[in-house]
Amino acid sequence: MIELKAIQKKYIKGKQVIDALNNINLRISKGQLLSITGSSGSGKSTLMNILGCIDNPSSGTYYLNGLNISEYNDKELSNLRSQEIGFVFQNFNLLDHLTAVENVMLPLNIKGVSFKSSFNKAMELIELVGLLGREHHTPLELSGGQQQRVAIARSLANNPNIILADEPTGNLDSKSSLAILDIFLKLNKMGKTIILITHEPEIAKAFDRNIVLSDGSMINEGE
Amino acid sequence: MYKIYRLLIILKSSLDELRRNKLRTVLTSFGITIAIAGVTAIAGIMAGVEQDLTRDFQELGSETIIVKPNIYLWYQTNNLSTMSLKEQLALQSHVRGISKVASFSPFSFQGDGISGTQFSLGDKKANGTVLAISESLANVVNRYPLKGRFFKFSDSESRRRVCLVNIGLANQLDISDISQTKYLQLGNIKCRVIGIMPGSNKDILGTSADVYLPLGTAAQLNLNAISLRFAFKVLEDANAQGILKNVSNILRASQKTPRSSPNNFIIQDANEIKSLSKEVYRKIAGVLFLVVSIALIVGGIGIMNVMLASVNERTREIGLLRAIGASQEYIKVKFLVESSLLTLFGGVLGIALGYLTSIVLSSILGTSGQYIPLWSIYACISFSILIGLVCGLGPAMKAAKLPPIDALRAS
Numbered sequence: 351m352i353e354l355k356a357i358q359k360k361y362i363k364g365k366q367v368i369d370a371l372n373n374i375n376l377r378i379s380k381g382q383l384l385s386i387t388g389s390s391g392s393g394k395s396t397l398m399n400i401l402g403c404i405d406n407p408s409s410g411t412y413y414l415n416g417l418n419i420s421e422y423n424d425k426e427l428s429n430l431r432s433q434e435i436g437f438v439f440q441n442f443n444l445l446d447h448l449t450a451v452e453n454v455m456l457p458l459n460i461k462g463v464s465f466k467s468s469f470n471k472a473m474e475l476i477e478l479v480g481l482l483g484r485e486h487h488t489p490l491e492l493s494g495g496q497q498q499r500v501a502i503a504r505s506l507a508n509n510p511n512i513i514l515a516d517e518p519t520g521n522l523d524s525k526s527s528l529a530i531l532d533i534f535l536k537l538n539k540m541g542k543t544i545i546l547i548t549h550e551p552e553i554a555k556a557f558d559r560n561i562v563l564s565d566g567s568m569i570n571e572g573e
Numbered sequence: 574m575y576k577i578y579r580l581l582i583i584l585k586s587s588l589d590e591l592r593r594n595k596l597r598t599v600l601t602s603f604g605i606t607i608a609i610a611g612v613t614a615i616a617g618i619m620a621g622v623e624q625d626l627t628r629d630f631q632e633l634g635s636e637t638i639i640v641k642p643n644i645y646l647w648y649q650t651n652n653l654s655t656m657s658l659k660e661q662l663a664l665q666s667h668v669r670g671i672s673k674v675a676s677f678s679p680f681s682f683q684g685d686g687i688s689g690t691q692f693s694l695g696d697k698k699a700n701g702t703v704l705a706i707s708e709s710l711a712n713v714v715n716r717y718p719l720k721g722r723f724f725k726f727s728d729s730e731s732r733r734r735v736c737l738v739n740i741g742l743a744n745q746l747d748i749s750d751i752s753q754t755k756y757l758q759l760g761n762i763k764c765r766v767i768g769i770m771p772g773s774n775k776d777i778l779g780t781s782a783d784v785y786l787p788l789g790t791a792a793q794l795n796l797n798a799i800s801l802r803f804a805f806k807v808l809e810d811a812n813a814q815g816i817l818k819n820v821s822n823i824l825r826a827s828q829k830t831p832r833s834s835p836n837n838f839i840i841q842d843a844n845e846i847k848s849l850s851k852e853v854y855r856k857i858a859g860v861l862f863l864v865v866s867i868a869l870i871v872g873g874i875g876i877m878n879v880m881l882a883s884v885n886e887r888t889r890e891i892g893l894l895r896a897i898g899a900s901q902e903y904i905k906v907k908f909l910v911e912s913s914l915l916t917l918f919g920g921v922l923g924i925a926l927g928y929l930t931s932i933v934l935s936s937i938l939g940t941s942g943q944y945i946p947l948w949s950i951y952a953c954i955s956f957s958i959l960i961g962l963v964c965g966l967g968p969a970m971k972a973a974k975l976p977p978i979d980a981l982r983a984s
Contacts, residue, residue: 404896404977425900432898443893443981447593457897459586462579508898 351543352378352401352512357410359396359566370396371407372566380511383538384545385554388563394547395516397563401545402435402514403427432461436505438515442497444489450500451476451485457507468507475503479533495526502533513537515546519553531556579903580910587911591918601879602919604872605960609920609953611865613927614934616949619858621931621940623851629776630847636813637713638671639778639841640664640820641802646837656801656824656838663827664803668819670811675710677780678799679703680791682760692784693758694746701742701774701783703759705791705799713804714780721751721768729789736764737785739774759784762794775939777846780804817842869956872919873964880912880968884975891972892980901973908972912965913958920957924950 359371371393378384386394399405400412403419412420419430437443444453451472458468476485479499489497498518505513515534519527531553538544546557554560562570591598642655658676665674680703681690689700708724711717718737728735736757743749748757748766756763764786774783779802792799807813817840824830824838884891891904899907928945 399978402896404981425902428895428898428900428903431896437896439981443889443896445890445893447589456894459582460579460894460897460899460903462576462582464578465582504897 351380351415352376353413354400355411355413357397357400357407357412359393359400359405360408369566371400374410374568376561376568378543378545380543381538381541382543382545383535383558384543385557385560386545386547386563387549387551387554387560392563393566394563396566398514398516398545398547401512402437403431432457432508434510434512436508436510436513438498438501438505438513438518440517440520442489442494442501442521444497444500444504446489449486449488450481450492450496450503453489453500454503454507456504461508471507472503475506476500478506479503493526494522495529498522498526498530499533502530502537506537510542512543512545515544517547517549519548519550527553580906583903583907583910584914587907587914590911591914597879598915598918601875602872602915602922604868604875605916605919605957606872606923606926608865608868608872609923609957610926610930611868611923612862612953612956613924613945613949614930615858615861615865617928617931617945618935618938618940619854620944620946620949621935622854625773625940626777626847626850629773629778630843636807637778637804637843638807638817638820639780639802639804639843640824641779641839641841642800643835643837643839646835656803656828658801660824660827661801661803663823664805664820667823668816670808670816672713672806672808673709674803674805675707675713676788676801676803677704677706677710678788678791678801679779679782680705680786680795680798682795682798690760690784692742692746694748694755697746699742699745699783701739703784703786703791704780704782705786705788706780707788710780710804713806714778716770716772716780718768719771720749721766723768724785724787729787732790732793733787734762734764734790735767735787737768737770738766739770739781739783739785740772741774742783743769757784759786764790777850778804778841778843813842869960873916873960876912876915876961877964877967879915880908880965881971883911884908884968884972887972888975888980888983891975892977892983895975895977896981904975905969905973908969909962909965912968913961916957916961916964917954920953923957924953927953 354374354376357371357374358369361368361370374397386397388394396405400407407420410420411418414430414434419427422430445456448456451469454472454475455468458471463471473485476482479502481496481499481503484492484496489500492500513534519530522530527550534544534546535556546553548554561568640656661674661676690703692699692701706724708726708729711723717723719740721737723737724735727733736759738746738748738757746757748755749769751766751769755766757766770785772781774781788799807816820840821836825836828837830837894904924945931945
């Protein structure tokens with residue numbers, strides 16, 4: 351489903367060239383539960399951003415569902431993000447002035463789905479993540495764990511095949527972390543490909559496959 | 574279908590965004606409000622003036638000619654030439670192809686022809702203008718009493734204390750019913766009201782007023798206040814240009830004006846005044862529109878500034894929207910809709926404010942102006958939206974071009 355070939359990402363800071371990713375070759379099949387670990391600055395987030403099509407590699411090729419998307423233009427990439435990829439961020443990235451259900455409706459709004467359909471779909475997802483009754487609360491009225499559930503519901507709005515989660519439990523207590531992890535496992539059972547960055551070895555252990563990054567290179571992979 | 578829904582959703586979310594920052598929305602669009610209010614007020618006043626001019630000239634007829642003292646010469650020489658019944662007789666007897674010559678004069682007890690006069694009837698009081706007129710004026714300017722009768726030659730000849738009241742003042746003093754004898758206190762004299770006159774109390778040729786007195790009566794009250802003007806009509810098939818030249822020659826001869834001196838009278842042709850007045854008003858409006866355009870540009874720059882600040886404030890939101898599938902085009906449209914709504918809001922407020930301003934100004938200026946032409950409303954709304962689009966384009970492009978990953982990282 352996903353295939354990265356010789357992906358490199360370089361940042362230029364003044365006269366200094368920083369290799370964020372070095373010759374990454376990676377295949378992820380449909381329905382896989384993949385965790386990415388590594389120390390700070392190892393390139394995990396950069397890899398995640400490239401996988402999520404919100405950042406471009408400096409070189410290399412990215413195949414998604416057999417299509418070379420490295421040459422896609424903005425509109426095609428936006429469509430791809432809308433259809434195929436759901437993002438879950440460490441800091442939730444919810445819009446504070448919108449209610450939980452309105453936040454979940456955002457991807458559907460962008461797609462142009464009618465209000466009624468998007469509301470119904472968002473309510474289904476709110477129920478799926480166990481937040482029924484809290485749909486009209488704004489993020490500031492929800493706990494960290496609840497906010498992350500809203501973010502997960504939002505990532506599922508367009509029914510994408512791939513969920514990318516960048517340290518989704520990084521800001522949560524252990525109880526909330528376990529609950530969030532449960533949701534990801536449940537989603538994986540529903541056929542979603544889950545790619546998750548984590549610092550926590552327990553979470554990595556619960557996943558099918560774990561890759562470790564160090565200084566922008568994959569140093570270890572075990573299934 | 575998806576595109577329409579998308580636009581409606583953008584519209585709703587933009588409205589929500591503006592509602593969320595009510596004070597900022599109002600303050601930002603204030604510049605546009607002021608500018609559009611200016612445009613609307615000018616358009617309203619212009620329409621009123623045009624309406625007044627058209628009405629005046631419809632009443633008077635385009636063939637009416639007015640001869641009045643040359644007031645500009647008075648400013649230069651400090652010596653006001655006056656015209657008398659001698660000139661009236663000369664015109665009547667020597668100029669062919671004209672109607673009966675009517676005479677009239679602004680009148681005030683102070684004698685300056687400018688000061689208003691106080692009127693009262695019972696406990697009701699009002700201020701206004703007085704015009705001393707000859708009985709033949711009604712036929713020349715096509716203005717006849719709505720009720721009662723016009724002056725007769727004998728009213729002037731016998732210096733009768735009678736008067737005609739304009740409908741506006743009549744309503745103000747509650748004397749619209751003249752079946753019973755009513756006396757109007759006019760300065761320190763009393764006059765019997767014998768008729769109610771129609772139309773405005775002010776016209777471009779100076780043949781209207783709030784109260785009319787017979788010329789003879791006014792002359793008896795204060796002869797110094799009389800400064801005669803003449804009004805007559807050019808008869809059909811007559812050569813208007815030839816008549817104007819003839820009038821000029823006769824008046825100069827009658828006043829023994831030296832060959833080298835300018836006319837101490839002015840001959841006004843109704844048609845000429847109409848086009849001249851319109852041109853003057855258009856030029857004034859042109860200058861005002863220019864000033865307003867500058868206000869509009871300043872307002873537009875304000876909008877651009879606030880939209881740029883908004884892009885900076887909402888960088889993370891833009892990043893998020895991009896991450897969950899929004900294209901550059903979507904972000905651009907979203908910010909353009911927001912800036913257009915801002916200016917549209919300012920424009921609509923401006924139209925309302927301009928309407929009120931035109932009512933106030935037209936009542937001060939004494940012109941009609943209680944309506945705003947439909948074209949100006951369409952123009953203001955379209956222009957407001959256009960300003961929003963033009964001034965929002967830069968910030969919208971900036972927002973759209975933000976790399977999603979950088980936008981998401983913004984603090």
